[in-house]
Amino acid sequence: MAIVKTENTPARAAPLTERSIIGWMSKNLFSSVFNSILTIVTLYVIYITVKDLWVWGIGDAVWIAETRRECFTISIDGACWAGVIAWFDNIFYGRYPREELWRINLGAILLFIWMAPLWLPRVKAKVFIAVTTVFLYPFLAGYLFAGGDKGIFMQVMITAAIVCLVANTLHSIIGVSNGTSLPGLVLRLLGKNNAPEKSQRIILFSILLVCFIVVYLWQMSWSAQGVSWTKWGGLFLTFVIAGVGIASALPGGIVLALGRRSKLPVIRVLSTAFIELFRSVPLITVLFMATTMFPLFMPEGFILNKLTQVIIAVCLFNACYMAETVRAGLQAIPRGQFEGAHTIGLGYWGTMGLVVMPQALKHMIPNIVGTFIGLLKDTTLVSIIGLFDILGMLRSVSRDTPWIGLHKEPLIFGAILFFLICFAMSKYSRHLEVKLSTGHKK
Amino acid sequence: MALGDSRSKTDQVKPKDQFDLLHDERVRSVVYQLLTAAVVGWVGWYLFTTTAHNLEMRGMDSGFGFLGFEAGFDPAFRLVAYEVGVGTYGDIFLIGILNTLYISFLSIIAMTLVGFSVGVLRLSNNWLVAKVALAYVEIFRNTPLLIQVIFWYTGIFSLLPQIRNSLDLSAGAEVVLLNNRGLYLPWPVPGDLLWMTGLALGIAIILAVLFRRWAHKRQDITGQLIPTLIPGAALIVFLPGIVYWMTGSPLGWEIPELEGFNFAGGATLPPAFLALFVALTIYHSAHLAESVRAGILSVGPGQSDAAMAIGLRKNRLMSLVIIPQAMPAIVPPMISLWMNVVKNSSLAIAIGYPDLVAVFMQTSLNQAGHAIEIVGMTMAFYMFVSLTISWLLNIYNKRVQLVER
Numbered sequence: 001m002a003i004v005k006t007e008n009t010p011a012r013a014a015p016l017t018e019r020s021i022i023g024w025m026s027k028n029l030f031s032s033v034f035n036s037i038l039t040i041v042t043l044y045v046i047y048i049t050v051k052d053l054w055v056w057g058i059g060d061a062v063w064i065a066e067t068r069r070e071c072f073t074i075s076i077d078g079a080c081w082a083g084v085i086a087w088f089d090n091i092f093y094g095r096y097p098r099e100e101l102w103r104i105n106l107g108a109i110l111l112f113i114w115m116a117p118l119w120l121p122r123v124k125a126k127v128f129i130a131v132t133t134v135f136l137y138p139f140l141a142g143y144l145f146a147g148g149d150k151g152i153f154m155q156v157m158i159t160a161a162i163v164c165l166v167a168n169t170l171h172s173i174i175g176v177s178n179g180t181s182l183p184g185l186v187l188r189l190l191g192k193n194n195a196p197e198k199s200q201r202i203i204l205f206s207i208l209l210v211c212f213i214v215v216y217l218w219q220m221s222w223s224a225q226g227v228s229w230t231k232w233g234g235l236f237l238t239f240v241i242a243g244v245g246i247a248s249a250l251p252g253g254i255v256l257a258l259g260r261r262s263k264l265p266v267i268r269v270l271s272t273a274f275i276e277l278f279r280s281v282p283l284i285t286v287l288f289m290a291t292t293m294f295p296l297f298m299p300e301g302f303i304l305n306k307l308t309q310v311i312i313a314v315c316l317f318n319a320c321y322m323a324e325t326v327r328a329g330l331q332a333i334p335r336g337q338f339e340g341a342h343t344i345g346l347g348y349w350g351t352m353g354l355v356v357m358p359q360a361l362k363h364m365i366p367n368i369v370g371t372f373i374g375l376l377k378d379t380t381l382v383s384i385i386g387l388f389d390i391l392g393m394l395r396s397v398s399r400d401t402p403w404i405g406l407h408k409e410p411l412i413f414g415a416i417l418f419f420l421i422c423f424a425m426s427k428y429s430r431h432l433e434v435k436l437s438t439g440h441k442k
Numbered sequence: 443m444a445l446g447d448s449r450s451k452t453d454q455v456k457p458k459d460q461f462d463l464l465h466d467e468r469v470r471s472v473v474y475q476l477l478t479a480a481v482v483g484w485v486g487w488y489l490f491t492t493t494a495h496n497l498e499m500r501g502m503d504s505g506f507g508f509l510g511f512e513a514g515f516d517p518a519f520r521l522v523a524y525e526v527g528v529g530t531y532g533d534i535f536l537i538g539i540l541n542t543l544y545i546s547f548l549s550i551i552a553m554t555l556v557g558f559s560v561g562v563l564r565l566s567n568n569w570l571v572a573k574v575a576l577a578y579v580e581i582f583r584n585t586p587l588l589i590q591v592i593f594w595y596t597g598i599f600s601l602l603p604q605i606r607n608s609l610d611l612s613a614g615a616e617v618v619l620l621n622n623r624g625l626y627l628p629w630p631v632p633g634d635l636l637w638m639t640g641l642a643l644g645i646a647i648i649l650a651v652l653f654r655r656w657a658h659k660r661q662d663i664t665g666q667l668i669p670t671l672i673p674g675a676a677l678i679v680f681l682p683g684i685v686y687w688m689t690g691s692p693l694g695w696e697i698p699e700l701e702g703f704n705f706a707g708g709a710t711l712p713p714a715f716l717a718l719f720v721a722l723t724i725y726h727s728a729h730l731a732e733s734v735r736a737g738i739l740s741v742g743p744g745q746s747d748a749a750m751a752i753g754l755r756k757n758r759l760m761s762l763v764i765i766p767q768a769m770p771a772i773v774p775p776m777i778s779l780w781m782n783v784v785k786n787s788s789l790a791i792a793i794g795y796p797d798l799v800a801v802f803m804q805t806s807l808n809q810a811g812h813a814i815e816i817v818g819m820t821m822a823f824y825m826f827v828s829l830t831i832s833w834l835l836n837i838y839n840k841r842v843q844l845v846e847r
Contacts, residue, residue, distance in 0.1 A: 029569055031567065035567070038566075038568050265475070276825075280829070281821045281824040281828075282786065282799070282824060283785075284789065285799060288799070293813050297492060297496075381789075384789075384792050394589075407597050408596075411597060419580075422583075
């Protein structure tokens with residue numbers, strides 16, 4: 001007699017310790033006596049901390065009040081968030097004229113519009129978009145923020161920026177809707193998409209030129225009211241300094257890193273000395289150097305304002321840090337890549353630009369973003385030498401007559417703000433790392 | 443070798459008869475280097491002449507003579523004797539360096555201990571503890587250090603009770619007191635025969651080391667495991683202890699006493715010091731915790747499997763297998779974090795702890811001018827510290843590499 005089972009035996013359910021919440025708890029929280037004690041102690045500590053923070057920060061907190069004294073009369077033990085709320089505009093925009101705030105907001109929106117296509121999957125020529133963001137957007141934004149008299153150079157740059165912004169945006173819309181590029185669509189509309197490449201180029205170039213002239217003539221008709229840099233402040237100023245720092249740190253860092261790995265001794269020694277000099281001293285000494293020594297370096301009658309001095313110092317400092325990050329990435333590239341590039345006949349710049357650098361940068365994305373985060377955090381140091389960046393503004397709250405002595409709340413608000421920005425950046429870099437990894441993983 | 447072959451082949455392919463000046467690699471490299479050197483030299487020369495001209499125009503003298511001038515201000519905290527009206531800028535430089543090194547040293551010790559603990563807790567198999575450690579790391583890593591420093595200073599240590607209502611940290615004994623003027627600690631006053639206790643301590647340490655060596659040798663020969671930790675510790679504690687007791691306890695403690703409006707006696711750490719110390723410790727320990735975690739994780743799971751297979755218990759597994767292999771991955775980032783502590787101690791300037799940058803680069807520079815000399819000296823100090831630390835790091839790396847091979 002044969003026993004033949006015609007049906008599969010249903011799989012038994014996993015043991016209780018593997019699937020229920022109690023099983024999970026017994027495994028992760030109460031696996032031994034010591035662990036159980038640890039869990040209970042930790043829970044108690046969390047309870048105390050969270051309860052105190054909750055009562056102080058939310059439960060007993062005062063949200064609406066005119067002065068700190070009023071806060072005290074409402075609740076003596078709670079946080080006085082009313083002071084932070086009253087200073088909201090100052091914390092974000094500094095002392096920028098209130099009727100001109102739209103310029104800062106417009107600048108932020110333009111940056112978003114400019115960079116958004118980088119995240120859209122079907123858009124082509126992302127490198128072009130990224131490069132124009134770094135090299136043209138600052139001029140447009142700079143004029144938007146500072147205003148005043150446009151020199152001929154600024155007019156050209158602003159025009160170029162506007163043309164580029166419009167072209168990028170149209171290009172991205174076209175790319176998302178039907179997967180082609182702006183030049184491709186223009187040529188098809190003109191019925192020249194089968195014309196020889198040279199005549200295509202001429203057509204595109206002349207269209208660009210016409211656009212440029214039209215925009216140039218248009219931009220001559222308006223100008224923005226001048227706002228002195230001394231009025232800049234708050235988170236806006238922090239972003240300006242950090243933004244310029246970030247935009248210049250990567251190119252500067254790449255140049256310095258290549259210099260340090262160069263085969264030419266003079267270039268190598270100079271780059272190494274420069275990098276090591278700035279990396280071994282604290283940023284605050286570099287800032288002091290900028291404000292006390294730069295005036296001595298300048299020819300007579302040529303005065304840099306404090307903001308420019310600070311930005312130069314921040315750029316130099318961060319380029320050196322970025323250089324070391326990039327160098328670490330370069331070192332991780334196996335020799336075979338260099339040799340392979342040589343074999344197919346690429347020279348130094350071809351090898352570096354097309355083969356080595358893309359891999360090195362991709363490899364180092366988390367570290368590069370880490371350096372950017374460090375840069376953003378370090379930007380708060382400019383408050384020490386008297387610029388009213390976000391930290392300067394947060395500290396000013398406690399010196400404002402109605403809110404005198406209000407220290408903790410503004411600082412905690414600033415800390416939360418920075419935490420959100422930096423934490424999001426680092427999480428995003430992890431995500432990018434996973435997305436861009438092209439299978440070197442086991 | 444494949445590499446050599448490919449090189450010699452390209453050499454053969456290259457046409458030898460036509461020497462192209464523009465495309466010859468050697469010519470190019472010389473030209474590039476000369477160009478760079480010329481540009482850098484020109485910039486240097488230009489800066490030098492403009493600076494000299496500017497100094498002359500403003501009637502400023504240069505040189506280090508100012509270091510002998512009377513400074514005329516008193517740093518709020520110092521480790522060496524200094525008298526206002528007599529002390530010079532040179533003394534101020536020294537005070538600043540000592541203050542910077544003092545706070546850096548203490549913060550480095552504390553941040554190493556905390557960082558290692560948090561790093562290990564990050565890997566705890568207790569989910570709750572691991573998450574709490576994660577929260578600690580993420581919160582303190584992602585907020586600017588300067589905000590933390592100022593928060594601890596203005597939000598915590600300046601808001602402590604007044605002198606009269608000092609917090610007693612010694613549980614009723616009133617010897618360790620904390621108030622808004624700082625932390626008051628008892629300070630040891632050595633008696634006459636204290637050197638004997640010191641001598642005993644030295645002897646005990648030497649004996650313990652010798653005992654440990656002997657035990658190791660014995661283990662190599664016989665395989666017998668002799669516990670060294672507890673006997674060694676007992677030796678180090680009891681030998682000096684007995685000598686101290688026999689010589690009649692020759693160590694007095696100077697206890698802070700309330701006199702008028704302030705405490706006298708004992709040692710005092712000002713609030714700015716405490717705030718900076720706490721902030722530096724927490725901020726850098728959060729960074730160190732990540733390095734420690736990464737270092738421990740870098741030791742593959744096969745290592746602990748193998749160790750357990752040959753019957754090592756959990757604590758031996760950690761001390762004999764995991765930690766020795768994790769250390770080479772932990773120490774280099776840890777040492778560069780130490781360097782960061784020294785550099786970041788310069789944030790003292792924001793809360794008035796008189797470190798080198800605050801007393802020398804700010805106050806002295808504002809009073810005496812001499813920007814170039816002062817900035818140069820300050821930077822030279824930090825560069826010296828940095829070079830020393832990277833020298834230590836190189837020594838360590840060499841030793842580790844030798845062990846590996």
